[in-house]
Amino acid sequence: MDIDGLLNSTLLLDLETTLSGKIRQIGAVFNGHILEKTKLAGSKAVLKQLDDFARDADYVLGHNLLGHDFPILKAASPWLKLLDKPVIDTLYLSPLAFPENPYHHLVKNYKLVRSSINSPVDDAKLAATVFKDQWDSFISMSAENAGLIDFYRFCFQGSLFNTFSSKGIASVFNKIAPVKIRDPKEALEYFNANTINIVCRHNVTTTLSGLIEKHDKRPIAAYCMAWLQVAGGNSVLPPWVRHRFPEIPAVIKKLREDPCGQSDCTYCGENHDPDKHLTRLFGYPSFREKPSTEKGESLQRAIVNGCMADEPTLGILPTGGGKSLCYQLPALVRYQQCGTLTVVISPLQALMKDQVDNLIKKTGTPFAEAVYGLQTPPERGEVFNRIRLGDTAILYISPEALRSISLRNVLNQREIRCWVFDEAHCLSKWGHDFRPDYLYAARFIREFSKEQNLPLPPVGCFTATAKADVTEEILAHFKEELDQDLQLFTGGIERENLSFEVIPVSEAEKFEKAHEIIKEHIKVSREPAGIIVYAATRRSTEEIRDFLSHQGMPAQAFHAGLDAKEKREIIESFIDGDIPVICATNAFGMGIDKENVRLVLHYEMPGSLENYIQEAGRAGRDLKPAHCILLYDEQDASRQFQMGSFSELRQKEIARILKALRRTKKNQHGEIIVTSDELLRDDDLADMKELKPDFRDTKVKTAIAWLERAGFLERNQNRTDMFQGKPLVESFDEAKEIMDRLNLPPFTQGLWIAILQILFNQREDRGIRADSIAEAAFPEKELLKKMEQATGLTAAQIIISALHDMADAGLIDQGITLSAILRPKGKNKALSVLQRVCDLENELIIFLKEEDPEADDGNWVVLNISRLNQRLINEGHKTN
16 A cells, blocks of 8 residues: 555544643544534534544544543543544654654654644644655665564554554554564564674663563564664654653663673673773773772773763862763763763853863764853754754753753753763862852752653762862762762872972062063973963952063953953963963863963962862873962962952851741742842841842852751742843933833833933843842832832842833844854954855865765765865865
């Protein structure tokens, strides 16, 4: 039977329902006739009409009929004869027909990508369109391997989904390929023969024998087989498959990731050897010899071995000791073996970006991503899409990002096989860089794994500095929260290639001494190298930069006060060697993995010995000699103590914050939704309100973290609302003309003028918090409180609502604001970049034509990326 004949005898069906499962609309198509019901669609009379309409159909086709539409129809009217007909479910067929990324463009997870809103007839027809493509795909598969289609038929014959038979799905395969597999033994033999060198042959028998014996478990073997045909690339099974068949992750792991221990197993011999993976992925001939284990073996290799064996790990290695590779290598191996994701929780934005760029550069694979604040919304959206599709092996995020609902939804699309805590000392209250949201991470992992119905993944913790009490707290934390015993690997903090020097100086001598030291190091350096000057405050970094610049020495300042674009440009310029000297606060140094930093100069004493080790460790990461110099002035210690007092949190302050929270109004669900600034408007917290915004926000969040730890409250996901736009008017007079035509109440007009005044004086490339606008527009706290009481909204909600109203009125242009930087001159001037891109594209087109001259328009062509890259280099194209 051809596809047209099959569809002519098939009813196309789709239901629209409420969240509670009530039928709202019905759309059905049969042999050119249409049944569409939008009123009383769930009534017995309408359902009888549907049953009569489907009387002559041999099959029922739709998307997710077995998991959604049929169970709802059965609950509403179990007497429907329609429910006895064989079902062809395009949802269940899609991972078998299109296992490889890119998947079918009309299927996204378990839903169809619609072209119209709430049209069940259109959705029913769309399912038929998808089925035609699936049929064509199965025909192509059958031409190459008819046994594969027969194997799928065997796996679905006799299975039940939500009490409904999968007979219709099996019939599709039966119409395409002849029946040869008749019993579980023959099915297992086919699986073995069709997965040679793709899986461990010893584990196939022990893992699949029991599954194939049971009718309802056989689809698991079908979906595993489909994915194994494309394993090792960037393809993943849809999350609904994992949720519907929770055994699948364990089956694939057993087949591809767990070594059988048999010496005659070719697959395990090739795929479970860390040394082979190291050379294949990173190009290194061997692991670092130092630091070493107690047995004198490579500590780096021992940690990688443990991580590949899913052992929870705490690794303490010196800065520059190769600790990133300890989790990156196992993550890439897991991704290639099982398509799983490793999430790395990292404290700094710059550190994330640098890690991603370096990993891509070292391995030549584009499988690392980061989600951080410097990204534009379209950039972040692209990252989310690559994560969902399976293009990402390693994802870097901040601990605060775990509070994001959108990130949680994206992570739910993938199977997470390991959680890594970089700079793990941030977990500890005794650590020098404590981050309260690190403590939430363990709870998130526990709840998220339960939500995914998967075992808890192993945790890997890595740091260069951890005192004994910090180490003990990290080990106890994960034992208590996740019941995981982390295996401790200690490599010390000693760096043999670094020399250290302390030079006593007075405050008045520092500028000249710093210039003298830097000038001397540049003079004796045989090759261009980086120099980092650390200072305690933003102001100091800028003063040092200005002094060095006046002496004719190119330098830049880097600190948290810079906007996203400036930060990105400075980081890239320093990495590329365009800026030789960076004057930075400690946040910069942790985020940069520039191998040839030859000098780290501490202009002022850092906040702790651990901070000093971290910052000095930025020098000599290429293992060549480097120098670390500290300019010591006795007054530096007093300055550090003063700065430390700003962030100090006392028990009385925690108690005051708890009382303020108890006085805060709850919503209908008993939840308190409040920003730090809203909470600090409480009269009892007026002194904290006087602190700088960053300090007071950190104080509130740290206090809440301690209260959560003590069981007083539970903090969950952030509830964020964002407005993007810019003023369309250029003056208040122009704005008043528009507002006068709207006959606005005096209060609204005053609010809008106040908002515009703030926006007019705000830098275009800087964001501003709604709380800040509210406080600037209404400086009197009592007026703010009255306004909140009168509207039932918070001040921030009032501002966001006003911004939307102003956009509707034409005062503000609402939408994503993007900037394009065109350089007319210099190294990367726009015309030169455009020409390079055009030349590269032309060369790629020529290469494609040479690789497959017979290729049809629109078809995929398989490319050898390494050969293509070398060809482009040979043709004179520059590589980064």
